[in-house]
Amino acid sequence: MKGCGRTLQRRAAATGGYLWSGWGSLASLCLVMAAWSFAAQTLGPLILPTPLEAFATLMGLFRDGTAWPEIVVTARRAMLGFGMSVVVGSVLGLAAGVSMTAAMMARPVVTLLLGMPPIAWLILALLWFGAGDGTPVFTVFIACFPIIFVGAMQGTRTLDGQLKEVAQVFGLPLWMKLTDVYLPHVVSYLFPAWIAALGMSWKIVVMAELLSTEDGIGAALAVSRSHLDTAASMAWIVALVGMLLAIEYLLLEPVKRRVESWREL
Amino acid sequence: MSTRTDHSSRPGASGSALWLCAFRPFFLLTAVHALFAVGYWAGALAGLLPLPDVPGGAIAWHAHELIFGFATASIAGFLLTAIIEFTGAPPVGRKAVTSLLALWFCGRIAYAMAGTIGIGPAALMDVGFLILLVVRIAGPLWRDPSRRHVAFFHVLVALAASHAGFYIALLRQTDAIAWLLLAVGLLMILIIVALSRISMRLVNDVLEAQGGLGAPYLARPPRRNFAIFCIAVYSGAEFVFPGNGAAGWLALAAAAAVFNLLNDWHVGRALFQRWVLIPYVVYWAMALGYVTLGIGLLSGGGLGSAGHHVLLIGALGLSILIVMAVAGRMHSGYGLDHRRWLPVAAAVLLVAGLTRAAAGLPHAGAVHALLLQGAAVLWIVAWSIYLAYSWRVLSGPRPDGGQGCDEPRELS
Numbered sequence: 001m002k003g004c005g006r007t008l009q010r011r012a013a014a015t016g017g018y019l020w021s022g023w024g025s026l027a028s029l030c031l032v033m034a035a036w037s038f039a040a041q042t043l044g045p046l047i048l049p050t051p052l053e054a055f056a057t058l059m060g061l062f063r064d065g066t067a068w069p070e071i072v073v074t075a076r077r078a079m080l081g082f083g084m085s086v087v088v089g090s091v092l093g094l095a096a097g098v099s100m101t102a103a104m105m106a107r108p109v110v111t112l113l114l115g116m117p118p119i120a121w122l123i124l125a126l127l128w129f130g131a132g133d134g135t136p137v138f139t140v141f142i143a144c145f146p147i148i149f150v151g152a153m154q155g156t157r158t159l160d161g162q163l164k165e166v167a168q169v170f171g172l173p174l175w176m177k178l179t180d181v182y183l184p185h186v187v188s189y190l191f192p193a194w195i196a197a198l199g200m201s202w203k204i205v206v207m208a209e210l211l212s213t214e215d216g217i218g219a220a221l222a223v224s225r226s227h228l229d230t231a232a233s234m235a236w237i238v239a240l241v242g243m244l245l246a247i248e249y250l251l252l253e254p255v256k257r258r259v260e261s262w263r264e265l
Numbered sequence: 266m267s268t269r270t271d272h273s274s275r276p277g278a279s280g281s282a283l284w285l286c287a288f289r290p291f292f293l294l295t296a297v298h299a300l301f302a303v304g305y306w307a308g309a310l311a312g313l314l315p316l317p318d319v320p321g322g323a324i325a326w327h328a329h330e331l332i333f334g335f336a337t338a339s340i341a342g343f344l345l346t347a348i349i350e351f352t353g354a355p356p357v358g359r360k361a362v363t364s365l366l367a368l369w370f371c372g373r374i375a376y377a378m379a380g381t382i383g384i385g386p387a388a389l390m391d392v393g394f395l396i397l398l399v400v401r402i403a404g405p406l407w408r409d410p411s412r413r414h415v416a417f418f419h420v421l422v423a424l425a426a427s428h429a430g431f432y433i434a435l436l437r438q439t440d441a442i443a444w445l446l447l448a449v450g451l452l453m454i455l456i457i458v459a460l461s462r463i464s465m466r467l468v469n470d471v472l473e474a475q476g477g478l479g480a481p482y483l484a485r486p487p488r489r490n491f492a493i494f495c496i497a498v499y500s501g502a503e504f505v506f507p508g509n510g511a512a513g514w515l516a517l518a519a520a521a522a523v524f525n526l527l528n529d530w531h532v533g534r535a536l537f538q539r540w541v542l543i544p545y546v547v548y549w550a551m552a553l554g555y556v557t558l559g560i561g562l563l564s565g566g567g568l569g570s571a572g573h574h575v576l577l578i579g580a581l582g583l584s585i586l587i588v589m590a591v592a593g594r595m596h597s598g599y600g601l602d603h604r605r606w607l608p609v610a611a612a613v614l615l616v617a618g619l620t621r622a623a624a625g626l627p628h629a630g631a632v633h634a635l636l637l638q639g640a641a642v643l644w645i646v647a648w649s650i651y652l653a654y655s656w657r658v659l660s661g662p663r664p665d666g667g668q669g670c671d672e673p674r675e676l677s
């Protein structure tokens with residue numbers, strides 16, 4: 001009971017410490033806001049509204065109920081494409097990493113996929129799937145897939161052979177080998193790849209929506225651009241970046257620290 | 266923190282105890298001037314005394330006397346002792362100390378009489394004081410092979426330049442207050458530079474006393490440099506674009522960067538020891554001051570006075586109090602003072618800062634004058650407490666019969 005209380009106290013302190021460390025990031029963001037604000041003062045509201053104007057517009061969009069439906073649609077598409085690339089990319093990447101031959105075969109394909117600009121995929125997707133969810137979801141999937149594939153493959157390829165042998169000698173059960181030997185190492189490669197792919201997914205989905213759909217943040221951006229409404233455009237961009245930052249710093253980064261904590265031991 | 270000095274050549278060896286170490290007269294003057302400058306100001310605001318008739322106006326006198334009178338006296342006392350200790354240089358001679366004291370004192374008189382005799386004599390004395398101080402500390406700082414403490418030189422030179430700018434602005438009859446606000450930023454930077462050195466000793470002593478150094482406290486340079494950068498950028502923007510809303514973001518950046526500094530300070534229960542808690546509150550006051558300035562600029566709400574007073578009374582006042590309370594006693598041969606007067610004086614000072622800030626809020630309205638007077642009284646109470654408990658320490662002989670600035674052998 002006492003040990004449990006101490007663990008809880010330690011975790012609360014670690015969480016508090018993590019949240020407090022966010023002040024540094026906040027300071028950097030405020031510097032960006034200042035640069036934006038000075039630029040806005042120089043360029044004028046038609047070209048660049050101030051951060052406060054963009055926030056006020058975003059608040060207005062939330063108040064009149066416009067913002068949430070678009071955000072939900074975009075999030076659904078991004079998460080669907082990202083989730084598919086996580087599953088397919090991780091499984092295939094791990095499988096490719098197990099076999100030297102498979103890794104050798106996969107390398108040029110991955111280079112090709114990484115080198116292909118997402119806009120080219122988007123054009124193909126438009127031809128294949130037309131306007132609708134299929135185009136942005138596929139574009140996100142195909143753009144994120146090689147990043148995750150490479151991370152998973154490298155994670156498996158760099159497994160410590162000696163550790164494997166030690167696990168073999170001690171006759172560790174398969175489950176224990178997976179969770180205590182292989183997984184911590186592989187995840188330390190996979191997780192940064194997932195985070196990079198997540199960032200990519202948000203950028204790609206908006207680009208795809210801008211050209212192919214009638215709803216979502218990308219489509220809303222297209223509408224605001226056609227109305228020359230820079231404040232609304234900036235508001236949507238703020239919403240997008242804000243969600244990305246929230247997901248990364250409040251969800252992925254704490255999990256990443258947790259799964260990589262063994263490295264500091 | 267031991268000084269490597271030759272006792273036989275101490276400046277105060279043949280004089281009164283006041284001259285045993287350079288900080289002694291300066292720390293006393295700091296406290297006395299804190300009482301005088303704010304006491305007179307409160308009396309003038311209450312209509313009991315005439316408002317100072319000086320170029321730049323009465324508010325310029327008030328701000329100038331607290332920034333370049335009160336604060337610089339404490340800075341001189343601190344630097345003339347600390348730089349010697351940090352670098353192992355020989356102590357500053359009595360002649361240099363008396364020259365500095367004379368310049369500082371004549372500067373106060375000359376500025377108060379500037380309405381009659383002109384601004385020239387005050388400018389000469391005040392700027393001369395800071396230049397002489399720079400000259401005294403430059404040698405030890407630059408001769409030190411590691412040059413680890415050269416930041417003090419840079420900040421002091423910038424402070425001297427801003428003081429010169431203040432007088433030039435007065436001569437040209439342009440906005441002199443802007444130079445004082447620039448000096449506020451420089452003082453905040455100086456606090457960060459100085460506290461990073463002092464806190465390494467204080468916090469680790471407390472941690473050690475509490476049973477070992479599991480995770481020793483480190484004032485990490487990247488966080489410190491980031492905070493200094495943000496404050497410098499904000500102060501620059503405030504100077505070049507006064508009242509510009511965009512600078513509000515820079516003030517908020519400075520506040521966040523100061524809060525970020527506190528990551529180093531979360532050292533468990535040691536935080537609640539006065540030697541750690543008071544410097545910790547200094548940073549909180551600094552961050553709150555910049556938050557107030559930031560919100561004021563972004564909302565156009567005119568919170569400049571409130572924000573600057575939180576910085577000056579809260580951050581600057583508290584940091585001067587803790588530095589003088591620790592260094593003043595330790596280098597007079599006494600141990601750390603564990604009596605209640607220090608936390609009480611610190612709390613009173615903090616409340617004074619918050620009260621003065623409240624007086625600067627747009628909604629203060631009818632209670633504005635009451636809050637102003639209340640803040641002044643609290644300030645006077647805090648520094649009276651300091652003076653009552655430190656007078657004998659600073660002006661009397663060392664309890665160990667020693668000479669100079671050496672610390673007592675053991676921390677008490």
